[in-house]
Amino acid sequence: MKNRGERIRRVGLVGNVGKPDCARVVTAAARLIRQAGRRVATDAATERLLHGSAEVYPDAAALARNVDLLLVCGGDGTMLRTAREIAGLATPMLGINIGGLGFLTAVSSRQLPDALQRVWSGRFTFESRTLLEAEASHAGRRFRCRALNDVVISHGSESRLIDLDVTINGDPVTCYRGDGLVISSPTGSTAYSLAAGGAIVLPTAEVLALTPICPHTLSNRPLILNHSARIEVKVLTQRPAAVLSADGEPVTELVAGDRVRIRRSRHTVRLMHLTGSSFFEALRSKLHWRGTTL
Numbered sequence: 001m002k003n004r005g006e007r008i009r010r011v012g013l014v015g016n017v018g019k020p021d022c023a024r025v026v027t028a029a030a031r032l033i034r035q036a037g038r039r040v041a042t043d044a045a046t047e048r049l050l051h052g053s054a055e056v057y058p059d060a061a062a063l064a065r066n067v068d069l070l071l072v073c074g075g076d077g078t079m080l081r082t083a084r085e086i087a088g089l090a091t092p093m094l095g096i097n098i099g100g101l102g103f104l105t106a107v108s109s110r111q112l113p114d115a116l117q118r119v120w121s122g123r124f125t126f127e128s129r130t131l132l133e134a135e136a137s138h139a140g141r142r143f144r145c146r147a148l149n150d151v152v153i154s155h156g157s158e159s160r161l162i163d164l165d166v167t168i169n170g171d172p173v174t175c176y177r178g179d180g181l182v183i184s185s186p187t188g189s190t191a192y193s194l195a196a197g198g199a200i201v202l203p204t205a206e207v208l209a210l211t212p213i214c215p216h217t218l219s220n221r222p223l224i225l226n227h228s229a230r231i232e233v234k235v236l237t238q239r240p241a242a243v244l245s246a247d248g249e250p251v252t253e254l255v256a257g258d259r260v261r262i263r264r265s266r267h268t269v270r271l272m273h274l275t276g277s278s279f280f281e282a283l284r285s286k287l288h289w290r291g292t293t294l
Helices: 022-035 044-050 060-064 076-085 109-120 279-286
Strands: 010-015 039-043 055-057 069-074 093-097 124-138 141-147 150-155 162-168 171-178 180-184 207-213 223-226 231-235 242-246 249-254 259-274
Touching (some): 010 022, 022 069, 022 109, 039 060, 076 124, 076 141, 124 150, 141 150, 141 242, 141 249, 150 162
Parallel strands (some): 069 093
Antiparallel strands (some): 124 259, 162 171, 162 231
């Protein structure tokens, strides 16, 4: 009987073409995939790095529909963008890190040959990750967005406090005054939420997190919510205008009276994890956790 790795016959490559090392990593990945008897495909942007030597699809979503695995070469930003584009598709992603910290990119570019050998031999698992959905109204227009990490409402270019009134499942919570709010998925707990003082959450936990950014009232603490929670944020401040962003990408400006509704998306994305790796290992290595001896 075939192992799971032998069923991976077509591999898609998505790269951050703006990174200087991306061409080298993508080219090496394509060579290793072909040497293993698999076929290589790319999106249109990444294909330019391979000079026409792969099957080409117009975007990451079309690519994901036609391959068994996506290798995403870049940093966490590249993984976040790709996750939003392929949301709801079953094709798993494996992140190859050529960026910085890299919580979502599970494999460093130096480990690429060994990582692919483990893939071909079936030494991996899949993990489903929650996405967030946000809907906002501003100036008579409706905006919708998805995020793998977080939805953030923050002050814009003016560094002044903003007032945000929050209800959860229709129940009033409080009015937060500060630099803004981070609403994060479990995956996003190690991103902006962590920097703002939020808790680290296991990526598979069925929760959402609400973390105030520099709250003016010190008793305003982060909240961990059930993953079915429906969060509504109303902007109260006249000036400055607030900004809604998803995974760091601006969505729209917000002014007094505008509302944002955030909830868990019905769509998920699948990440591939190589056998022997773990979230706690990532915390130890990437956050440099060390024990102490007194």
